[in-house]
Amino acid sequence: MIAQLNQNRTIEYRLEFANINEEYQYEIRRYASQKMLLQMAFQEQSSEPNKMRMIDPSLKDAELLREEAEMHARWDRYQEALNTQELAVEKLNSALRLMGYFF
16 A cells, blocks of 8 residues: 555655754764664674674774764864764664664
Protein backbone atom coordinates (compact mmCIF):
# COMPACT_ATOMS: atom_id res chain seq x y z
CA MET A 1 0.00 0.00 0.00
CA ILE A 2 2.68 2.54 0.98
CA ALA A 3 4.78 1.58 -2.03
CA GLN A 4 1.81 2.32 -4.28
CA LEU A 5 1.19 5.69 -2.63
CA ASN A 6 4.81 6.72 -3.00
CA GLN A 7 5.36 5.31 -6.45
CA ASN A 8 7.42 7.72 -8.56
CA ARG A 9 7.77 10.21 -5.69
CA THR A 10 10.79 11.23 -3.72
CA ILE A 11 10.41 11.99 -0.05
CA GLU A 12 12.93 14.45 1.31
CA TYR A 13 13.59 15.26 4.95
CA ARG A 14 15.36 18.48 5.75
CA LEU A 15 16.60 19.70 9.08
CA GLU A 16 16.56 23.42 9.66
CA PHE A 17 18.26 25.02 12.61
CA ALA A 18 17.74 28.41 14.23
CA ASN A 19 21.48 29.05 14.32
CA ILE A 20 24.84 27.34 14.00
CA ASN A 21 25.07 26.63 17.72
CA GLU A 22 21.82 24.66 17.51
CA GLU A 23 23.20 22.67 14.57
CA TYR A 24 26.41 21.99 16.53
CA GLN A 25 24.33 20.71 19.48
CA TYR A 26 22.50 18.40 17.06
CA GLU A 27 25.85 16.97 15.89
CA ILE A 28 26.85 16.39 19.52
CA ARG A 29 23.69 14.32 19.98
CA ARG A 30 24.42 12.40 16.76
CA TYR A 31 27.89 11.61 18.08
CA ALA A 32 26.43 10.29 21.34
CA SER A 33 23.92 8.15 19.40
CA GLN A 34 26.65 6.67 17.21
CA LYS A 35 28.72 5.87 20.31
CA MET A 36 25.77 3.98 21.79
CA LEU A 37 25.28 2.05 18.55
CA LEU A 38 28.98 1.16 18.57
CA GLN A 39 28.76 -0.14 22.12
CA MET A 40 25.90 -2.41 21.10
CA ALA A 41 27.82 -3.54 18.01
CA PHE A 42 30.89 -4.33 20.13
CA GLN A 43 28.77 -6.55 22.37
CA GLU A 44 27.42 -8.40 19.35
CA GLN A 45 30.84 -8.85 17.74
CA SER A 46 33.16 -9.17 20.73
CA SER A 47 34.52 -12.45 19.35
CA GLU A 48 36.14 -10.73 16.36
CA PRO A 49 39.37 -9.12 17.67
CA ASN A 50 40.82 -8.51 14.19
CA LYS A 51 37.86 -6.33 13.28
CA MET A 52 38.21 -4.45 16.55
CA ARG A 53 41.86 -3.66 15.79
CA MET A 54 40.84 -2.22 12.42
CA ILE A 55 38.20 -0.02 14.03
CA ASP A 56 40.25 1.31 16.94
CA PRO A 57 42.07 4.05 14.95
CA SER A 58 38.74 5.47 13.74
CA LEU A 59 37.47 5.61 17.30
CA LYS A 60 40.60 7.38 18.52
CA ASP A 61 40.38 9.87 15.65
CA ALA A 62 36.70 10.49 16.42
CA GLU A 63 37.46 11.24 20.06
CA LEU A 64 40.28 13.64 19.16
CA LEU A 65 38.00 15.43 16.70
CA ARG A 66 35.22 15.64 19.29
CA GLU A 67 37.64 17.22 21.77
CA GLU A 68 38.83 19.68 19.11
CA ALA A 69 35.23 20.62 18.29
CA GLU A 70 34.56 21.21 21.97
CA MET A 71 37.56 23.56 22.14
CA HIS A 72 36.28 25.54 19.15
CA ALA A 73 32.86 25.83 20.77
CA ARG A 74 34.37 27.12 24.02
CA TRP A 75 35.89 29.95 21.99
CA ASP A 76 32.55 30.60 20.22
CA ARG A 77 33.94 29.43 16.89
CA TYR A 78 30.83 27.47 16.05
CA GLN A 79 31.46 26.99 12.34
CA GLU A 80 34.80 25.32 13.11
CA ALA A 81 33.16 23.39 15.95
CA LEU A 82 30.39 22.18 13.66
CA ASN A 83 32.75 21.17 10.86
CA THR A 84 35.00 19.26 13.26
CA GLN A 85 32.10 17.60 15.05
CA GLU A 86 30.69 16.43 11.72
CA LEU A 87 34.06 14.83 10.96
CA ALA A 88 33.98 13.09 14.34
CA VAL A 89 30.53 11.67 13.59
CA GLU A 90 31.74 10.48 10.19
CA LYS A 91 34.63 8.61 11.86
CA LEU A 92 32.11 6.78 14.05
CA ASN A 93 29.97 6.03 11.00
CA SER A 94 33.06 4.60 9.28
CA ALA A 95 33.65 2.34 12.26
CA LEU A 96 30.06 1.12 12.10
CA ARG A 97 30.43 0.39 8.39
CA LEU A 98 33.61 -1.59 9.09
CA MET A 99 31.56 -3.63 11.53
CA GLY A 100 28.98 -4.30 8.82
CA TYR A 101 26.29 -1.77 9.81
CA PHE A 102 25.09 0.55 7.07
CA PHE A 103 22.62 3.42 7.41
